[in-house]
Amino acid sequence: MAFAQNQFNLVENPVKHDDINALAHLARININDDLLDNVTDNINSILSLVDQLQQASTDDVEPMYHPLDATQQLRADEVTETDNRQALQANAPATEAGLFLVPQVIE
Amino acid sequence: MEWETVIGLEVHVQLATKTKIFSGASTQFGAAPNTQACAIDLAMPGTLPVANEQAFRYAVMFGLAIDADIGQRSVFERKNYFYPDLPKGYQTTQLDAPIVGAGQIEITLADGSTKAIRIHHAHLEEDAGKSLHEGDFEQGMSGIDLNRAGTPLIEIVSEPDISNSDEAVAFAKKLHSLVIALGICDGEMSQGSMRFDVNISVRHKGEEKLGTRTETKNLNSFKFMEEAIALEVERQIDVLEDGGSIRQETRLYNADTKTARAMRSKEEANDYRYFPCPDLLPVVLDDAYIDSVRQQMPELPIARCQRFVDEYALSAYDAAILSDNTHIANYFEATVKQCNDAKLSANWIMGEVSARLNAEEKTITQSPINPTQLAGVIARIKDNSISNKIAKQVFDGLWLGEGDSADTIIEAKGLKQVSDSGALESMVDEVIANSGAQIENYKKADPEKRPKMLGYFVGQIMKASKGQANPKMINDILIKKLNELV
Numbered sequence: 001m002a003f004a005q006n007q008f009n010l011v012e013n014p015v016k017h018d019d020i021n022a023l024a025h026l027a028r029i030n031i032n033d034d035l036l037d038n039v040t041d042n043i044n045s046i047l048s049l050v051d052q053l054q055q056a057s058t059d060d061v062e063p064m065y066h067p068l069d070a071t072q073q074l075r076a077d078e079v080t081e082t083d084n085r086q087a088l089q090a091n092a093p094a095t096e097a098g099l100f101l102v103p104q105v106i107e
Numbered sequence: 108m109e110w111e112t113v114i115g116l117e118v119h120v121q122l123a124t125k126t127k128i129f130s131g132a133s134t135q136f137g138a139a140p141n142t143q144a145c146a147i148d149l150a151m152p153g154t155l156p157v158a159n160e161q162a163f164r165y166a167v168m169f170g171l172a173i174d175a176d177i178g179q180r181s182v183f184e185r186k187n188y189f190y191p192d193l194p195k196g197y198q199t200t201q202l203d204a205p206i207v208g209a210g211q212i213e214i215t216l217a218d219g220s221t222k223a224i225r226i227h228h229a230h231l232e233e234d235a236g237k238s239l240h241e242g243d244f245e246q247g248m249s250g251i252d253l254n255r256a257g258t259p260l261i262e263i264v265s266e267p268d269i270s271n272s273d274e275a276v277a278f279a280k281k282l283h284s285l286v287i288a289l290g291i292c293d294g295e296m297s298q299g300s301m302r303f304d305v306n307i308s309v310r311h312k313g314e315e316k317l318g319t320r321t322e323t324k325n326l327n328s329f330k331f332m333e334e335a336i337a338l339e340v341e342r343q344i345d346v347l348e349d350g351g352s353i354r355q356e357t358r359l360y361n362a363d364t365k366t367a368r369a370m371r372s373k374e375e376a377n378d379y380r381y382f383p384c385p386d387l388l389p390v391v392l393d394d395a396y397i398d399s400v401r402q403q404m405p406e407l408p409i410a411r412c413q414r415f416v417d418e419y420a421l422s423a424y425d426a427a428i429l430s431d432n433t434h435i436a437n438y439f440e441a442t443v444k445q446c447n448d449a450k451l452s453a454n455w456i457m458g459e460v461s462a463r464l465n466a467e468e469k470t471i472t473q474s475p476i477n478p479t480q481l482a483g484v485i486a487r488i489k490d491n492s493i494s495n496k497i498a499k500q501v502f503d504g505l506w507l508g509e510g511d512s513a514d515t516i517i518e519a520k521g522l523k524q525v526s527d528s529g530a531l532e533s534m535v536d537e538v539i540a541n542s543g544a545q546i547e548n549y550k551k552a553d554p555e556k557r558p559k560m561l562g563y564f565v566g567q568i569m570k571a572s573k574g575q576a577n578p579k580m581i582n583d584i585l586i587k588k589l590n591e592l593v
Contacts, residue, residue: 026378030187031130065182065383072388077124077161080131081145087148089141097243098140099250102191106240106249 014044109312110347112340113320114269117304118282120261121234122165127257128233129156129199134258136298137228144236148193155386162259165291166206166231166398166477169261172289172407173226175210177397179230183387186379191251192236196514200262204389205230207261212285212432214277226279227268234258238551240524243487255299261291267306267317273338274440276329288408288433302327303337308353309343318343325358335360338367411436419449426587428457438478445482448489455481459502476505483513497522520556526577528584534576535584538567539592561585 001011020040031039044076094101127134130147147154170177176563180202185197207229213221236253244250263282269275283301286292293300308320323339326332338360343353357370406414408430415436430437435456443451460481464474484501487493493501501516508514517523525531539546542564549560561582568581 013499022378026187053232059128066385066388068388068513071391072158073159074163074390075131075157077159078127078134079112079126081126081133081147084145085518088144088146088151088539094248096243096245096248096250098142099239099242099244100141100191101244102246102251104240104249105191105238 015040015047110309110340110344111314112271112336113267113308113310113317114271114275114336114504115267115306115320116263116265116275116278116381117271118233118263118265118279119302119304120263120282120286121300122162122259122261122291123293124159124161124165125261126159128159128162128231128259131157132257136506138254140250140252141254144256148194148253148257148430150196156199156384158387159259160530162231163206163392164400165259165289166229166261166395167397168289168291169229169263169286169405170207170210171397171401171404172285173207173210173212174347175226175229176208177392178204178206178208179393179397180204180389180391180572181206182389183384184381185232185384186381188379190235190238190469191249192238192253192256193234193257194253198233198235199384199387200232201230206390206392207263212278212281214274214281216277217273222268222274224268224274225264227264229261232262233515234260267308272333272340275336276333279329281483284408284431286427287351288405288411289403294377296327296329298414299327303332303338305332307336307339307343309347309451315455319355321353321356321358323358324370326360328362331360331362334365335367338365338479342367366442397450408433408436415439419443419453421449425453425457429453432471436475438471441478442482442485445479446485446489451485451488452481455485455502459499463506475508476502480512487513487517491524492579493517493522493524494574494578497524513568522575524577525572526580528580531576531580531584532547532588533570534571535564535581535588538564538571539588542567546589546592557589561589564589 017040018037020031020036020043089095089100092100122128127145127148130145132145132148133143135143149154167177168528180200184202186200186202187197189196203271205228207226209228210226211223213223215221234255234257237519238253239252242250265278269278279301283294283296286301287294293537303326303471305326306320307323308318310316310318321339321343323335326335338460339358347352354369358367359370361365394588412423412426415421415430416423417512419426428435430436438460439452439456441592442456443449443465446452446553460471460474460476463469464471481502483563484505487501488495488498497517500520500522501513504510504516504520510519525534545560545563549557552560564585565578565581568576570576570583
């Protein structure tokens with residue numbers, strides 16, 4: 001998709017309706033046509049802020065993967081969670097023979 | 108015009124941890140649906156991942172085994188897509204900072220030469236759940252079992268260094284034997300413990316530029332991989348020779364019908380919108396940790412092969428066969444330990460045991476005869492209780508469960524070799540008495556030709572003893588008696 005490559009070249013390539021529709025599809029959200037202009041403008045203005053940030057020189061800065069300056073604690077490989085299926089399926093819309101049921105998906 | 112095939116492999120290896128990569132739910136295979144899927148695996152709101160140290164240890168072991176750089180600061184990312192067997196809506200995986208960097212694996216080709224296949228990297232990630240489209244539930248619905256969701260995987264990505272299906276299979280088998288030797292994967296292909304995605308393209312021989320590739324996904328046996336590659340290479344060449352072009356697409360191979368179909372093309376491919384997972388901090392593994400893993404590395408197949416040559420005086424060929432599969436190597440060493448005869452153990456395992464296992468499509472771990480029982484057979488050959496021929500009968504008896512040790516079967520079937528000289532002498536006497544014509548011929552024969560004539564008498568005696576006479580003693584007694592006659 002064009003979106004990913006163009007995001008930091010907004011002057012020449014602002015985000016368009018098609019990009020917003022593609023993103024909405026990926027996020028499985030529905031954006032009404034009458035909102036499309038508004039959402040597109042908003043996203044473009046957010047991205048121009050990002051664009052501005054991009055101007056800052058980061059040559060000597062190591063990329064930050066997490067805002068906390070800490071490292072991940074690891075746990076021992078021991079079973080701590082045992083079968084709790086009944087409770088965990090209590091609010092599932094449909095189950096059968098222990099399976100969660102969903103509308104058929106075959107790719 | 109001659110075509111050239113270019114193949115790269117992505118291999119998913121399920122790590123043999125007891126629990127999931129980000130939760131304390133069990134990974135045991137075969138449990139009832141959703142009984143091993145906890146709130147974290149189900150992406151219940153408010154849950155957070157807690158990373159499993161053992162998964163990192165196993166990934167580091169793999170990295171050390173292929174001489175790769177270990178990513179001492181490894182980062183998890185979210186790969187976003189919607190699918191019912193992925194409750195979070197993203198797979199937690201690694202992209203820019205994987206745990207295992209570039210390395211290589213050497214494969215041996217049919218002609219005995221070797222070739223290095225470069226590994227681009229290997230990263231840690233979680234497996235998805237399983238969708239079932241047919242079962243004991245309403246039509247038009249799919250069943251979701253999330254027991255597998257969150258099982259730790261390493262995805263091993265090769266460079267496109269593979270030139271045909273033989274090399275691909277050799278590479279896959281090498282990886283399979285390596286991860287089993289390391290003890291980081293159970294290697295059970297039928298349970299999905301190792302799955303292969305194959306990237307294939309073709310180009311004219313001598314051409315620099317790579318052709319457009321397709322990816323055939325989720326192959327779970329060496330045989331299917333070989334078939335799928337042959338089929339796809341042929342399809343691509345046909346398309347190109349007809350003036351068409353290859354579409355970059357994902358394909359699925361159906362092993363039952365031996366056909367493949369396109370799953371999704373690049374145009375409609377997912378945009379995964381990766382970003383670093385805010386729920387997981389970078390995992391930092393220091394030198395001391397990596398050194399401690401290095402200390403605990405088990406013997407690798409290549410080292411074991413050399414040790415078999417040095418310690419047991421096996422030929423390089425035998426050592427290679429016996430060391431390649433860890434379970435076979437263990438079986439061999441357990442047998443030798445109990446019978447103290449490496450050569451006989453090697454011969455029996457590569458001969459009788461392998462042949463029977465192959466015929467019944469079993470692996471060594473499913474062998475009905477254990478190393479103690481095999482060692483028992485070998486011990487009786489060595490102390491001359493039974494001949495090689497009788498030993499095969501004893502082996503068959505053990506295989507079919509007719510007794511639990513070589514000795515019980517030898518006893519029950521009366522197979523013990525007759526080494527009692529009195530009994531053997533009377534057998535010889537009887538055969539001589541019944542072979543008048545042959546004895547006359549023997550007497551008349553040139554003394555130099557006589558040794559060759561012994562075969563007939565030995566054969567008769569062995570027949571009379573049902574193969575149980577001690578052949579060496581028979582020979583000695585026979586020569587003595589015949590000399591008396593001449």
